[in-house]
Amino acid sequence: MTANVDWMQEAQNIHWYEPPTCLLDDSRPPFYRWYPDGTTNACYNALDFHVANGRADQAALIVDSPVTNYQRTYSYAQLLDAVAHCAGAMAANGVGMGDRVLIYMPMIAEAVIGMLACARLGAVHSVVFGGFASNELAVRIDDAEPSLILSASCGIEPSRVIAYKPLLDEAIDLAHHKPDCCIIVQRPDVVAEMLPGRDIAWIDAMADSTAHDCVPVPANHPLYILYTSGTTGQPKGVVRDTAGGIVALKWSMQSIYNVAPGEVFWAASDVGWVVGHSYIVYGPLFSGNTTLLYEGKPVGTPDAGAYWRVIEQHKVSVLFTAPTAFRAIRKEDPEASLMGSYDLESLRALFLAGERCDPDTLHWAERELAVPVIDHWWQTETGWPICANCLGIEALPVVPGSPARAVPGYDVTVLDEHGEPVETGTIGALVIKLPLPPGTFTTLWNAEERYEQAYFSRFPGYYETGDAGYIDESGYVFVMARTDDVINVAGHRLSTGAMEEVLAAHPDVAECAVIGVQDALKGQLPLGLIVLSDGVARNELDILAEVIASVRTSIGPVAAFKQCYVVKRLPKTRSGKILRATMRSIADGQAFKVPATIDDPVILDEIAALITNR
Numbered sequence: 277m278t279a280n281v282d283w284m285q286e287a288q289n290i291h292w293y294e295p296p297t298c299l300l301d302d303s304r305p306p307f308y309r310w311y312p313d314g315t316t317n318a319c320y321n322a323l324d325f326h327v328a329n330g331r332a333d334q335a336a337l338i339v340d341s342p343v344t345n346y347q348r349t350y351s352y353a354q355l356l357d358a359v360a361h362c363a364g365a366m367a368a369n370g371v372g373m374g375d376r377v378l379i380y381m382p383m384i385a386e387a388v389i390g391m392l393a394c395a396r397l398g399a400v401h402s403v404v405f406g407g408f409a410s411n412e413l414a415v416r417i418d419d420a421e422p423s424l425i426l427s428a429s430c431g432i433e434p435s436r437v438i439a440y441k442p443l444l445d446e447a448i449d450l451a452h453h454k455p456d457c458c459i460i461v462q463r464p465d466v467v468a469e470m471l472p473g474r475d476i477a478w479i480d481a482m483a484d485s486t487a488h489d490c491v492p493v494p495a496n497h498p499l500y501i502l503y504t505s506g507t508t509g510q511p512k513g514v515v516r517d518t519a520g521g522i523v524a525l526k527w528s529m530q531s532i533y534n535v536a537p538g539e540v541f542w543a544a545s546d547v548g549w550v551v552g553h554s555y556i557v558y559g560p561l562f563s564g565n566t567t568l569l570y571e572g573k574p575v576g577t578p579d580a581g582a583y584w585r586v587i588e589q590h591k592v593s594v595l596f597t598a599p600t601a602f603r604a605i606r607k608e609d610p611e612a613s614l615m616g617s618y619d620l621e622s623l624r625a626l627f628l629a630g631e632r633c634d635p636d637t638l639h640w641a642e643r644e645l646a647v648p649v650i651d652h653w654w655q656t657e658t659g660w661p662i663c664a665n666c667l668g669i670e671a672l673p674v675v676p677g678s679p680a681r682a683v684p685g686y687d688v689t690v691l692d693e694h695g696e697p698v699e700t701g702t703i704g705a706l707v708i709k710l711p712l713p714p715g716t717f718t719t720l721w722n723a724e725e726r727y728e729q730a731y732f733s734r735f736p737g738y739y740e741t742g743d744a745g746y747i748d749e750s751g752y753v754f755v756m757a758r759t760d761d762v763i764n765v766a767g768h769r770l771s772t773g774a775m776e777e778v779l780a781a782h783p784d785v786a787e788c789a790v791i792g793v794q795d796a797l798k799g800q801l802p803l804g805l806i807v808l809s810d811g812v813a814r815n816e817l818d819i820l821a822e823v824i825a826s827v828r829t830s831i832g833p834v835a836a837f838k839q840c841y842v843v844k845r846l847p848k849t850r851s852g853k854i855l856r857a858t859m860r861s862i863a864d865g866q867a868f869k870v871p872a873t874i875d876d877p878v879i880l881d882e883i884a885a886l887i888t889n890r
């Protein structure tokens with residue numbers, strides 16, 4: 277049992293057109309509906325509400341782009357104006373309530389403006405991370421069926437400029453569904469070719485647009501679809517509803533992150549991830565904070581002092597990032613010598629999430645920053661933290677390796693494989709008793725059955741997180757590993773199943789497996805093993821280069837798929853199941869038991885000879 281929140285009371289802190297009279301419709305589990313009879317609008321709560329309540333001149337959004345040497349601050353009034361005109365332009369191009377708008381953009385202001393403009397119209401945005409390639413984009417286009425796509429001519433990585441428009445054009449060619457219109461931001465670095473009749477330059481679309489008002493939407497109207505990796509190549513379209521998200525995110529800004537309205541909150545992530553949705557865009561704006569959109573990296577833009585420069589310059593109160601960013605900084609500047617050149621007095625806390633936080637990184641950050649460093653745990657599906665040290669309620673002792681206790685509203689427990697609660701300290705499946713709190717996912721887009729089957733069927737009455745772990749006698753939760761084939765590479769959740777599908781499609785590959793192996797910088801990296809078809813006499817190195825290139829072009833550079841080996845055969849049980857967990861232990865140099873059901877134990881020696889000390 278865990279502490280709870282009076283969610284009806286919290287609902288009074290947001291703007292409603294029609295306040296709800298009912299807190300929760302639980303008539304069709306697991307399809308719970310919070311505030312079912314209320315009417316609201318997320319954009320109103322993010323912008324108009326604050327302009328109407330004295331924050332018109334306060335900074336809402338700071339854009340800081342070291343890769344283009346560009347900075348701009350939008351006040352709440354300026355951001356509202358830009359969003360209202362963008363909504364007007366979208367409406368003029370046929371977008372209305374319930375229509376989907378896909379956003380494939382780098383970290384530029386127009387990404388945030390586009391998301392909020394969708395919310396203003398009651399259109400449903402689906403942001404796709406820029407590090408995904410055309411094929412992944414095409415899968416999402418076919419699932420969400422957007423009438424409009426917002427994109428840009430290019431994204432800028434420290435080492436190269438990535439032309440986005442050819443990737444978008446290829447994705448639209450690959451997809452069965454075709455959008456009616458694409459609005460493209462032309463960035464100075466690359467001028468995109470436009471398709472007459474379909475593509476419009478952002479600047480032209482906005483030039484003659486009229487400001488559009490907020491459209492009141494039912495509380496459970498979908499605010500967005502955000503695709504996340506599952507066990508297969510078909511990603512899951514997590515659906516977030518409107519009112520629950522507003523109430524929960526607003527509550528979390530003060531209760532978890534302990535930031536007051538007016539303070540600067542910086543989530544150093546990407547708008548394409550849930551952190552970007554919840555804590556670059558919506559949470560800070562619902563709460564009247566200043567949010568920061570950073571188009572840069574922790575290192576290399578220009579050096580490992582980049583984060584300290586941003587904190588000093590914009591007076592950041594709370595920073596949220598993934599542990600991998602701190603590992604990258606530490607690798608480059610182990611003594612944090614660059615920190616001494618900056619005044620970090622404004623910083624009160626660092627929050628880390630997106631992957632397991634190793635105690636070494638936590639201690640390094642604590643020592644160098646001298647502020648509380650809070651590891652917390654949540655998922656795309658939940659949209660906001662499941663476990664955290666809620667600094668706005670009561671700061672608990674930090675226990676390295678644990679994201680602390682369940683956040684009020686989440687009843688987290690551990691079950692064994694039969695669905696029975698385990699003893700304190702025993703590892704099992706981490707699950708959350710239903711109903712999940714407001715702001716968590718309400719379904720999967722176009723896939724109600726998959727929603728029920730993937731998350732609620734194994735442990736009836738609970739949400740299965742897909743993570744395994746334990747809870748200690750103080751109620752601290754320890755998240756240890758995934759229970760499925762999802763891996764976490766530099767805080768990016770990726771499907772090994774999707775990578776296997778790409779390898780298996782190569783004409784010379786008979787069988788394959790992809791496993792996640794430990795990596796000191798990125799946490800995990802994918803490692804592929806392929807068995808060649810009988811009679812293939814081509815050079816193995818050529819084949820390996822081809823499969824590595826196909827993962828990059830099919831899934832994207834973000835997969836970081838760079839290690840692959842040709843093996844004679846794969847280890848399997850007698851029933852034909854590939855022993856991925858055993859191979860993972862071998863690769864990580866961990867002790868493992870040879871499964872009793874193994875077909876031929878000698879295969880493990882063959883694999884070990886290849887992948888240990890790689």
Ligand SMILES: CCC(=O)SCCNC(=O)CCNC(=O)[C@H](O)C(C)(C)COP(=O)(O)OP(=O)(O)OC[C@H]1O[C@@H](n2cnc3c(N)ncnc32)[C@H](O)[C@@H]1OP(=O)(O)O
Nearest residue numbers: 406407433545549550551598601629630654766767833834
């Ligand atoms: C709590 C709920 C959640 O879990 S939400 C998810 C939270 N996760 C995060 O916020 C992600 C944290 N990680 C990061 O921000 C980055 O990995 C950091 C630490 C900044 C390092 O970035 P980077 O050096 O680019 O490495 P990477 O592994 O991310 O990138 C691998 C290759 O992909 C590329 N890439 C990356 N982003 C883009 C993009 N937007 N558009 C196009 N390409 C992109 C990188 O350039 C890199 O390419 P290459 O292989 O080096 O050529």
